Every structure is written in C-alpha cells, then in structure tokens.
Amino acid sequence: MKRAVCLLSGGMDSAVAAAVAKAEGYSLYGLTFNYGQKNRREIVSARRIATWLKFKEHWIIRVYLLPESSSLTNPEKKIPTRITKFIPSTYVPGRNTLFISYGLAYAEALNAETIFIGINSIDYSGYPDCRPKYIRQFQKLINLALKKTISGKKLVLRAPLLHLSKDQIIKKGLELGLDFSLTWSCYRSGEKPCGVCPACQLRLEGFRKAGLVDPLVNQTEERET
Amino acid sequence: MKRAVCLLSGGMDSAVAAAVAKAEGYSLYGLTFNYGQKNRREIVSARRIATWLKFKEHWIIRVYLLPESSSLTNPEKKIPTRITKFIPSTYVPGRNTLFISYGLAYAEALNAETIFIGINSIDYSGYPDCRPKYIRQFQKLINLALKKTISGKKLVLRAPLLHLSKDQIIKKGLELGLDFSLTWSCYRSGEKPCGVCPACQLRLEGFRKAGLVDPLVNQTEERET
DSSP states (O other): OOEEEEEOOSSHHHHHHHHHHHHTTOEEEEEEEESSOTTTHHHHHHHHHHHHTTOSEEEEEEOOOOGGGOTTTOTTSOOOOSOOSSOOTTOOTTHHHHHHHHHHHHHHHHTOSEEEOOOOSSSSOOOGGGSHHHHHHHHHHHHHHOHHHHTTOOOEEEOTTTTOOHHHHHHHHHHTTOOGGGOOOOSSOSSSOOSOSHHHHHHHHHHHHTTOOOHHHHHHHHHHO | OOEEEEEOOSSHHHHHHHHHHHHTTOEEEEEEEESSOTTTHHHHHHHHHHHHTTOSEEEEEEOOOOGGGOTTTOTTSOOOOSOOSSOOTTOOTTHHHHHHHHHHHHHHHHTOSEEEOOOOSSSSOOOGGGSHHHHHHHHHHHHHHOHHHHTTOOOEEEOTTTTOOHHHHHHHHHHTTOOGGGOOOOSSOSSSOOSOSHHHHHHHHHHHHTTOOOHHHHHHHHHHO
C-alpha cells in the first residue's frame, strides 16, 4: 500500500489535506510539531484527527525555535486581531521549511512516495512559505536531496489545497466526510476559539461563505445552553 | 557586528568552516544536532570547539529520526569499513536538509546574514546532500522561504570547504590556528577514534597528505606510553 507523510497541525487545512490523501488510498504517517505555539490546543486536535483518519503512525515532535520572533510563540507579543496585506506578527521564521524537511526525512526512511501539506495561497496570511513558487522550489530541492530521489524514485510534495479558498476547503472536507469539530484553527488555546484572531476570522468567514456554521462554535453554544 | 549561524557537528570540516566565519569577523551562533548518532562523542567535541571559538550561543538540539534506516543510528547495522563509490549505509535520510532548515529558522530569528556549513564534495562519502548543486538549490529555496529574504535582505548559505580536499581543509584549519585535537570525526564513540571507519580513513589520509599527524592519534599514543 502506498504511503504518505501528512504534516498535521490540527487545523482545518492540514486535516482536509490528510483526508484527501486517505481518499486516494494512501496509508497515512503523520507528523505534528510542538514548537512552543500559543495554540498548543491544536496538538490535541491533531491527535484526534490522526485517530479518526486511522493514521498508521503519528509522531508529535518537539521543535526548538527562538520564541521571541513571533507573536505566536512570544508571550509578550499580542496575537493580532486584524488581517492585513503585510506578513503578520504571527509569522514564524522558517517554520514550513523545517516542517517539510522533517517530512522528507521521515518519508525517505519510510519509503513513502508523497508528502501532503495543507497550505493554501488564497485565504492565507501572507506567509512567504505558503506560496506556490515556494512549493515548486522545495520540490526541486527534494529531487536533489535524497538517496531515493537521485536514484530515480519519486518523492512528491503535494499541497492539494494550494489554490482553494477557505469555503472551498470546507466543502471539500465535508465531501470527504471530515468532522470539522475535531479541528482547531484559533491562534489561542482555550475551551472555545477566540473568534477574533485572524485564523478564527478566516475560518468563520469560510463557513459563512459555504453557507454553514462552524461545528466548534455550535458545540460551544450547545454546551452553554 | 555581523552574525553567522554555524552548523557544527564536532567534526573537522564544520570546525574549519566555523573558523573561517570567525576569521571573517562574524559573531558566531552555533547549532549542533543530537539525532541518535552512534558517534555522539562528536557532540562533546562540538561543545569544546564552540567554547574555543567563543561562540555567542551554542544550542544542542534533539532531532527525532527513525533510527532503522542508517548504520549511523541503527544499533543492529554495522558501520562500514570500506569507502565505496556508492552512497554508504551511514547515509541518514534528509539529514542536511533538516539541519540547514533549522539553521535558517535560527538565522532569521537572529537576523544573521550567513549560514556556514562544513560540507565538501571531494573527499566525502557520496551523500546527495553534500553536492554543490544541492547547496545552490537550497539557496534558491531560502530566497523564497523567509520574510527576511523576500523583503530584499540576504541570507546566504555558505559552504566554504565545498571544493577542498581533506588535506586542504586541514591546512586551512591550521592556518586559522584551529586545534584539531578538539574535533572528532570517527563514526563511533570511544576513548580514541576507531581508525577503520570511512570517516577515520578520510581524516587519516588527509593528515598524511598534508604531511602531518592527527593530534587525536598522537594524544592517544602519548597517553598509552
């Protein structure tokens, strides 16, 4: 059975990307990273998604980054509440490059043929490491970097949501039967999503455009009544 | 003062690369990786080299790889004793890609302008991630991957030993005043280098060609008499 490494943050996008891999018949091997993010709640979600999608293996890996440089890791920097055209303070230097590199080390060791990542370039936050040309360049590096690839075998980095908007991602997830109540997008941790950070705004707007209600919001309301 | 991230294994090459950075006036920030290698003795050497070269910071980072796939990490696989034309069993999937990725995350967080890596493509072991075109490709990725680089600032990946033979590397290190007794090249750990693994063979041959005696061998002999 063909194998895929899925980079799973615990958010919607990587969960949908993993569901795509599952639907294509891959057996799934997951990596989730604890890099000191404020939204460590997403790691709990990643575990639930991995269980739900019947991953063969799922590793939670501690990654060591300097916390100062991002509002997502520095306790003294506030998470923003506005989506801007600029790269926001939640940007984490080198994050996707490091995560994909871990993915390729794991993929070669497993003899997996594909790495799935949930990044998208439409309703995203202006991060340089979420752009199509970044992914294309990384593929070129993979083609040179590994014993596997220089001996003619393929390892393909796939970002199946790269050109989808958030509402399209949600619809695709629902088509694949994904339970979005398992996922966590908020940049904070807590009982319920904050609703005001950029990640919450993009998620809520996605559900609204898709004509749906976020089950996380729903769940919370049900619990409160 | 301009800053450089130095990837420091504890071996000769990365020590010489760091000495080059020092001589060029950089303040040095080091990363050393504990990935379960049999030659964990090299990490002790990395600490000594970092102290000796007066690194501003030096982090030992735990990296989690599947140990099975390399004789350098799998206790059931023997370290080879012959240098072949093929990629040897000591090859570790994705290793340099992961290490350089860590380097760039650290470099951007520090606002460093250069990453130094000690790889060389002449007296090496046939690893795909030690070739000049691999480094060139990684530079192209760096140029797209970071907030820093897409905003026009540079982060340069430098491999100053890329085209040097082992004896040339040793001579360069000596010119820079490097104490090679601080370094460790052997693929095993122990009181003294095994002398028979490919890394020992390349090192000993390098010293021989340079008309010198490896101080590690010398030290041991002195201790034994």
